[in-house]
Amino acid sequence: MKTAKNNIEILRHSTSHVLASAVLEMFPEAKFGVGPAIENGFYYDFDLPRTLIPEDLPLLEEKMKEIIKKDFPFERAEISTEKARKDFEKLGQTYKVELIDDLAKEGNKKVSVYKTGPFVDLCSGPHIESTGKINPKAFALTKISGAYWKGDEKNKQMQRIYGVVFETEKELRQYKIQQEEAAKRDHRKLGKDLDLFCFSDLVGPGLPLFTPKGTIIIDELKKAVESICRKYGFEKVSAPSLAKIELFEISGHAKKFGDELFHVTSEKKHDFVLKPVQCPHHTQIYASKTRSYRDLPIRYMESDKQYRAEKTGEVGGLSRVYAITVEDGHSFCRVDQVKDEVVNMVKIIKNFYSALGLWGNHRVCLSVRDYDHPEKYIGDQKDWDTCEKMLQEISNEMNLSAEKQEGEAALYGPKLDFMFKDATGREIQIPTVQLDFATAKKFKLHYINEKGEKISPVMVHRAILGSYERFLVLLIEHYAGAFPLWLSPVQMTIIPVSEKFSDYAKDVKKKLLERNIRVEINDKAESLGKRISETEKQKIPYILVVGEKEMKDGTVNVRTHGEKQQNVFSVDEFVEKVEKEVNEKK
Numbered sequence: 001m002k003t004a005k006n007n008i009e010i011l012r013h014s015t016s017h018v019l020a021s022a023v024l025e026m027f028p029e030a031k032f033g034v035g036p037a038i039e040n041g042f043y044y045d046f047d048l049p050r051t052l053i054p055e056d057l058p059l060l061e062e063k064m065k066e067i068i069k070k071d072f073p074f075e076r077a078e079i080s081t082e083k084a085r086k087d088f089e090k091l092g093q094t095y096k097v098e099l100i101d102d103l104a105k106e107g108n109k110k111v112s113v114y115k116t117g118p119f120v121d122l123c124s125g126p127h128i129e130s131t132g133k134i135n136p137k138a139f140a141l142t143k144i145s146g147a148y149w150k151g152d153e154k155n156k157q158m159q160r161i162y163g164v165v166f167e168t169e170k171e172l173r174q175y176k177i178q179q180e181e182a183a184k185r186d187h188r189k190l191g192k193d194l195d196l197f198c199f200s201d202l203v204g205p206g207l208p209l210f211t212p213k214g215t216i217i218i219d220e221l222k223k224a225v226e227s228i229c230r231k232y233g234f235e236k237v238s239a240p241s242l243a244k245i246e247l248f249e250i251s252g253h254a255k256k257f258g259d260e261l262f263h264v265t266s267e268k269k270h271d272f273v274l275k276p277v278q279c280p281h282h283t284q285i286y287a288s289k290t291r292s293y294r295d296l297p298i299r300y301m302e303s304d305k306q307y308r309a310e311k312t313g314e315v316g317g318l319s320r321v322y323a324i325t326v327e328d329g330h331s332f333c334r335v336d337q338v339k340d341e342v343v344n345m346v347k348i349i350k351n352f353y354s355a356l357g358l359w360g361n362h363r364v365c366l367s368v369r370d371y372d373h374p375e376k377y378i379g380d381q382k383d384w385d386t387c388e389k390m391l392q393e394i395s396n397e398m399n400l401s402a403e404k405q406e407g408e409a410a411l412y413g414p415k416l417d418f419m420f421k422d423a424t425g426r427e428i429q430i431p432t433v434q435l436d437f438a439t440a441k442k443f444k445l446h447y448i449n450e451k452g453e454k455i456s457p458v459m460v461h462r463a464i465l466g467s468y469e470r471f472l473v474l475l476i477e478h479y480a481g482a483f484p485l486w487l488s489p490v491q492m493t494i495i496p497v498s499e500k501f502s503d504y505a506k507d508v509k510k511k512l513l514e515r516n517i518r519v520e521i522n523d524k525a526e527s528l529g530k531r532i533s534e535t536e537k538q539k540i541p542y543i544l545v546v547g548e549k550e551m552k553d554g555t556v557n558v559r560t561h562g563e564k565q566q567n568v569f570s571v572d573e574f575v576e577k578v579e580k581e582v583n584e585k586k
């Protein structure tokens with residue numbers, strides 16, 4: 001079971017012992033659970049006589065600093081499981097006794113314990129030499145939460161303390177800055193502040209409702225992605241949310257999603273499932289006619305809701321929801337057309353992400369078969385060979401520098417995955433291009449070749465922005481709410497200097513609305529300064545201030561979000577400038 005650990009993991013886990021030791025000082029009757037290393041730090045679970053409060057954390061940090069200063073060595077001893085059981089029983093450490101019993105059941109005759117000062121822990125190690133090796137200025141306790149013993153809801157709930165630890169004070173400082181920045185950009189907070197989406201107890205959890213503003217962003221994204229795809233021959237289709245389960249039994253999704261499928265029945269004996277993916281519906285549009293080799297490629301796209309009964313871990317957020325709007329597309333083509341299809345899909349992805357300023361902030365993975373077990377995959381090995389080679393060629397020709405990942409292919413074909421970094425540095429996979437040799441065969445799809453024979457087409461699945469919900473999370477956090485002009489729900493606010501200029505403001509608004517510009521007026525009974533700063537807080541791209549001079553000249557005084565300088569334009573000039581920027585997606 002022992003795995004090699006690197007130094008930073010050893011430091012992280014060792015700091016969890018120091019935390020446990022500090023907790024023991026504060027609560028001599030504390031019972032200890034487990035305390036592993038995690039990303040950036042560690043946690044430790046405790047059963048304590050009272051509930052911890054945030055004010056406990058600085059006190060514990062002080063105690064930890066004292067323990068570090070005393071430079072206790074981490075002393076390892078190997079003892080028999082019987083002796084360990086007795087020792088920990090004597091200490092009243094019932095959770096550790098349970099762990100020792102588990103180890104004994106697995107056949108362990110001996111266990112190791114680590115002693116640091118007065119604290120003894122059951123632990124396989126390894127550890128740093130002594131507590132003094134921890135930099136007292138490079139660790140922090142970050143939060144308290146509840147956690148069930150052994151992660152099982154039926155067990156007692158313990159209290160978990162999380163901490164972070166680094167080698168240097170500078171790294172800790174950077175971590176804290178990044179956390180503050182991430183909190184400011186948290187899509188749940190910004191989504192509420194900017195009025196983009198909401199939830200209702202009556203509708204149910206995991207079912208986000210998009211407000212008029214949020215819907216504008218989704219519609220603009222939809223228009224943008226569809227307009228690029230149309231240039232590459234994709235045609236829009238539309239399928240219902242329901243289907244008979246047989247559809248998904250044939251495709252294999254019924255088995256794949258199992259209890260994540262939503263079943264819909266009626267008193268009239270209907271028995272449907274809500275679609276968890278769109279591909280099977282699309283195969284049936286293909287199957288509605290006889291297709292000739294000259295008809296291919298046939299390309300369909302659809303942005304529609306898909307439903308999966310996933311566990312929702314997050315409250316009030318869009319990251320994990322039951323209903324997601326997926327932008328999905330499929331190309332049915334001949335083997336000799338696959339390369340062009342994939343190249344075009346990669347071009348679409350590059351185009352779309354470049355427009356958003358996200359291209360470059362990514363890496364590409366080429367997922368291929370596990371060559372030791374080619375029998376695990378569906379499809380002709382010859383087709384696999386051809387297509388894997390082809391994807392590699394595409395990666396080279398298009399400078400994608402795709403990293404080859406053996407064994408990561410889907411069961412039905414190899415794929416290219418594009419991973420992007422979000423505002424907190426986390427990697428998320430969004431666009432993907434997947435070759436599929438199996439689905440067309442399962443549904444007995446075919447086309448008639450030159451010789452009049454029936455041949456199965458290859459299906460290429462592509463997602464450009466994946467789900468709108470997850471994509472919105474990425475965008476909200478990426479722009480920290482300051483959307484570019486073309487995506488901004490409100491593109492500009494007109495602020496009349498005083499009531500006297502309200503009518504002029506309304507005239508300007510009317511002109512802008514006629515040109516499909518999303519504009520609001522802020523003529524609340526508040527000072528000009530207050531109205532300007534309020535509008536700035538909403539991160540609206542343009543503020544147009546109008547007063548005596550502007551009314552006389554037929555102009556607007558324009559402030560651009562994030563810029564100090566103000567510019568005066570005639571209304572017509574300004575409309576032209578805005579239309580150009582929207583078209584160029586600046």
Ligand SMILES: [Zn+2]
Binds near residue numbers: 017114121124125127
């Ligand atoms: Zn340990």
Ligand SMILES: [Zn+2]
Binds near residue numbers: 279461
């Ligand atoms: Zn698909």
